[in-house]
Amino acid sequence: MHYIILVLKDALSLLLHPSRELIGVVVLSMLVSGGGLIAAAIAGLPLAAFLAFSTRFAHLRTVTVHLLNTFMGMPPVVAGLALYLLLSRSGPFGVLGLLYTPSIMALAQFLLALPLVAALSHSAMVAVRPEVILAARSLGASPFQRVRTVIYEARYGIIAGLMAGFGRVMAEVGAVIIVGGNIKGYTRTMTTAIALETDKGDFELAIALGILLLAISLVMNFSMYFFQRKGKYQ
Amino acid sequence: MSLSLRIEDLRKSYARPVLGGINYQFMPDRVYALMGPNGAGKSTLFRLLALLEKPDHGRVIYENGPVDILDDMNLRRRITLLLPESGLFNTTVLANAAYGLRLRGVGRAEAKRLAVEALASVGLEHKADQRALTLSSGESQRLALARAIAIRPEVFFLDEPTASLDPENREIIEEALLSMRGRTGIILSTHDRTQAEKLGDVILMLKDGKLSEEG
Numbered sequence: 001m002h003y004i005i006l007v008l009k010d011a012l013s014l015l016l017h018p019s020r021e022l023i024g025v026v027v028l029s030m031l032v033s034g035g036g037l038i039a040a041a042i043a044g045l046p047l048a049a050f051l052a053f054s055t056r057f058a059h060l061r062t063v064t065v066h067l068l069n070t071f072m073g074m075p076p077v078v079a080g081l082a083l084y085l086l087l088s089r090s091g092p093f094g095v096l097g098l099l100y101t102p103s104i105m106a107l108a109q110f111l112l113a114l115p116l117v118a119a120l121s122h123s124a125m126v127a128v129r130p131e132v133i134l135a136a137r138s139l140g141a142s143p144f145q146r147v148r149t150v151i152y153e154a155r156y157g158i159i160a161g162l163m164a165g166f167g168r169v170m171a172e173v174g175a176v177i178i179v180g181g182n183i184k185g186y187t188r189t190m191t192t193a194i195a196l197e198t199d200k201g202d203f204e205l206a207i208a209l210g211i212l213l214l215a216i217s218l219v220m221n222f223s224m225y226f227f228q229r230k231g232k233y234q
Numbered sequence: 235m236s237l238s239l240r241i242e243d244l245r246k247s248y249a250r251p252v253l254g255g256i257n258y259q260f261m262p263d264r265v266y267a268l269m270g271p272n273g274a275g276k277s278t279l280f281r282l283l284a285l286l287e288k289p290d291h292g293r294v295i296y297e298n299g300p301v302d303i304l305d306d307m308n309l310r311r312r313i314t315l316l317l318p319e320s321g322l323f324n325t326t327v328l329a330n331a332a333y334g335l336r337l338r339g340v341g342r343a344e345a346k347r348l349a350v351e352a353l354a355s356v357g358l359e360h361k362a363d364q365r366a367l368t369l370s371s372g373e374s375q376r377l378a379l380a381r382a383i384a385i386r387p388e389v390f391f392l393d394e395p396t397a398s399l400d401p402e403n404r405e406i407i408e409e410a411l412l413s414m415r416g417r418t419g420i421i422l423s424t425h426d427r428t429q430a431e432k433l434g435d436v437i438l439m440l441k442d443g444k445l446s447e448e449g
Contacts, residue, residue, distance in 0.1 A: 135321030135378070137286055139334040139385065140311035153324055 011207035021185070022205065026212060029189040032102055032176070033169040036109025037117075040165055043110075044117035045151075045158070051118075052125035053147055065122065071115035079111050080175030087179070100181040105189070108175040113165035120164055124157020125150055156228055163224050170213060237296050237312060237388045237419065238262050244282060244292035252278045254443030255292070260389075263416055267434030268423040269448075274440045276423040277318075280391045283421070284315035296389075311338060315391040320371075320378035327353065327369070328362040330377055334385035352384035353377075355410050372403030379407055383414070390414070392422035396429065408433060 014022060051061050085091050087099045098104040128150045136149045151158070173191035180187035182196055190209045197206035239260040246253040252275040260266060270276050281287040283294060285306070296309055314334070323330050331349035332340075340348070353359040356376040361369070366377060375395065382390065392411070396404040411420060411433055424430050430437050437448040 129321065131317060131319040131321035132323060133321075134286070134317060135323075135381075136333075138284055138315040138317065139337060139381065140307065140314065141337050142307055145337055149323070 007203045007207060010204040011211060014204055014208040015211060022208065024185060025188050025190055025193050025209065028102060028187070029170075029191070032105045032189060033109055033166070033172070035106040036169050037113050037162070037165050039106070039110040040113035040117045041162060044114050044161075044165075045121055047118045048121035048125060048158075048161075049147060049151065051122045052150070065119070068115045068119040068122070072119055074112070074115070075174065076108075076112055076172050077174035077178065079108055080178030083108055083111070083175070083179045099179060100183060100187060102180070102187055105176045105180040105187060108179050109169040109172060112172060112175060113169050116168055117161045117165040120161030121154070121158045124154035124161065127157065128153045159224065159227060163220060166220060167217065170216065239283065239389055239419065240295040241283070242293045242295065244279075244294065245290050246275070246278050246282060246287075247290055248278075251443055253282075253289075256443075256445045258438075258445055260419060260421065262419055264435045265411075265415055265420040265433055266422070266436050266438055267430035268421060268438045268440060269425070269427070269430055270423075270440035275443060276440055277393050279440065279445075280315055280393050280421075280423065283389075284313055284391050285310050286315065311385075312387065313389040313391070314382045314385060314387040316378055316382050316393065316395055318394045318397055320374040322366040322369075322374055322377060324367055325365070326362065327358060327364050327366050327377055330366045331358075331362075331380045331384050333381060338385065349380075349384050352380040355383055355413065356380045357406055372399050375399060376403060376406055376410075379410060383410065387418060389419040389421070392420065394423050394425070396424070396426075404429075 018026075047064075051065055054061060083104060084099065086093050087096065087104060088094055089099075098107075132153055133146060133150060136146050141149060171191065173195055176187075176189055177192045177195065180189070180192065182188050182192040188196075190213055194206045194209050194213075197203065197209075241256055241258050241260075244253055244256040245251070256279070268276055268279070278287075282289050285294065296313075323333060328346065328349055331353050332345040335345040335348055336342075350359055350362060353362060356379055358373060358376055358380060361373070366374070369377060379392075379395065395411075396407050399407070408429065411422070414420060420433075422433065424433075439446050439448050
């Protein structure tokens with residue numbers, strides 16, 4: 001117990017006087033995870049809207065929804081492995097030289113967040129009460145205005161999808177360690193650093209990063225809570 | 235001056251025939267009370283007249299010609315249908331009331347002024363900043379009415395606007411409709427003969443897929 005208290009004390013000291021390494025790891029994590037999530041939102045929200053509102057390509061839409069639901073539970077290491085095989089020197093995209101770079105880590109995060117963002121946003125959009133859509137039509141909304149109205153009505157569910165995506169990318173370690181390589185000062189993120197430092201028995205940095213990750217998650221969850229409470233109606 | 239509306243040989247079937255060849259000429263600025271048993275096709279008729287659905291056969295004619303397409307936005311924005319379910323948006327009372335105006339490109343300040351005016355006509359102006367989905371069912375229906383009044387439709391369809399409301403809310407809605415009399419064409423459905431006689435210039439009966447005038 002005494003040892004844990006000592007380590008915690010050192011971790012807090014690290015947080016109060018962060019080293020350049022710690023700051024670099026946090027910044028890279030935010031860039032990679034944020035970039036992946038933003039890209040997932042940019043691709044996932046229109047995809048969700050297409051799946052929810054299009055009256056064409058019924059079979060394609062059904063297959064896509066099932067695929068998204070399936071990939072929501074995809075183990076990150078499998079995504080990492082697939083990307084690794086595609087981008088390794090002997091792989092079909094090996095010439096791009098993307099393996100062990102922050103870009104490919106962001107791509108991995110994008111692939112992991114996309115199914116969550118798209119599937120949960122789609123669920124939120126199709127759950128909008130039909131009488132609301134009919135009311136919008138009867139008040140003279142054009143097809144585009146109806147889509148906008150439905151997205152507005154589904155905003156809390158969409159935000160929940162984005163939060164779920166954020167949670168996944170922030171906690172991700174399996175895929176980014178495979179495609180990023182956990183290179184110090186270049187592709188080391190908070191989660192991969194925690195895994196490495198724990199292996200080394202150097203718990204101060206691991207705990208400091210763990211506290212930071214929890215703090216970020218807490219802030220995001222509180223933001224979400226207040227946003228949802230503002231819109232609570234029952 | 236409201237639009238004139240004529241229907242010619244209007245037919246619609248779902249699992250069974252609902253409307254079987256209806257012909258009628260609605261005069262501008264008059265109030266029509268539509269009665270008929272449950273399942274007679276009143277809601278179906280409203281959806282066809284409000285251009286939300288296509289008939290299987292026949293024509294809905296507004297002013298100059300038949301409406302064959304449902305996306306005639308200019309025409310659709312001159313009419314509206316108030317549904318039995320209020321279908322309120324999850325935002326403030328004021329934003330709900332201003333919704334149709336904003337769709338039509340009315341500026342924020344003007345939309346607010348007109349929306350508050352419409353809310354006042356149903357006694358809800360003091361709840362403008364409240365979230366719409368916290369309203370009681372009677373207030374919700376009044377807000378749905380205000381939302382429609384705000385856009386000043388030339389033809390206003392109301393599908394059982396006071397069904398399952400208490401006398402107080404019913405009276406507020408009836409008063410709001412009476413105040414629109416002569417300025418807009420109103421076609422409302424009701425099961426209440428007293429209400430039909432109070433509000434309607436003409437009472438219509440829809441039964442067995444046919445429409446007829448009463449009295």
